[in-house]
Amino acid sequence: MTPGAAVWAVIGAGWVAWLVVTRLVGPLPGIERVVRLLLGSWLGRAVALAAWAEAGWHVFGQRP
Amino acid sequence: MDRRARGLRVAAAGTVGRAAAAAGIASMAAWEGVQGRQSVASHASILAVVGGTLALAAVAGRRRQRCRTGDWARGLLRSRGTAPVAGSVLWAVLVVVTVGWDLASFLAQRRWLPTLSRLIGAVTDHPAGRGALFACWIALGLYLALGWRRPRAEGGP
16 A cells, blocks of 8 residues: 555545544534535535536546 | 325325436446546536536526525524534544645655545446446435425425
């Protein structure tokens, strides 16, 4: 594993750990609350859709 | 009785609609899986999915947004207690670290510093991986376009 890949593994582990913690600890906002907060207004929804479109174009249409 | 029958009809139509959407996504993903990343067909299909999803968000979501952007922004600034604020900050930190490390890896352009898209590219190089990820991407787009809406009868901004 390259040093860069190791850093990605640590970042990925951080995401998983935080997802688990927010599911177990009630007052902490979980991923559903964050997404619903974003989708609560047209602005947040537009930003999320723009990021989604750009990610799709990059992953499926461009050379990584 | 009439109301119950109408409710059942609406539920059945919803189930059929969801099944049709799932079948459509699966067949599109299977087709996309065998397309090359640089092919015209692939680019056209991505643009079609993006355009269709944005149109769906505008049409199906009309007057069904939960709140106006101004109210939403004011709500973000309102204090909600220590735990929710600390939790939100940690979400933001994770996003910033992920984007920051991806950007740093991209700017460095070293083989031992892969970008996130290069890691994902290892999956999308295979038709099954590309197709499965494409299906997930469409499903996410549909949720972002249609999810967390006000029920149709309530109206809204």
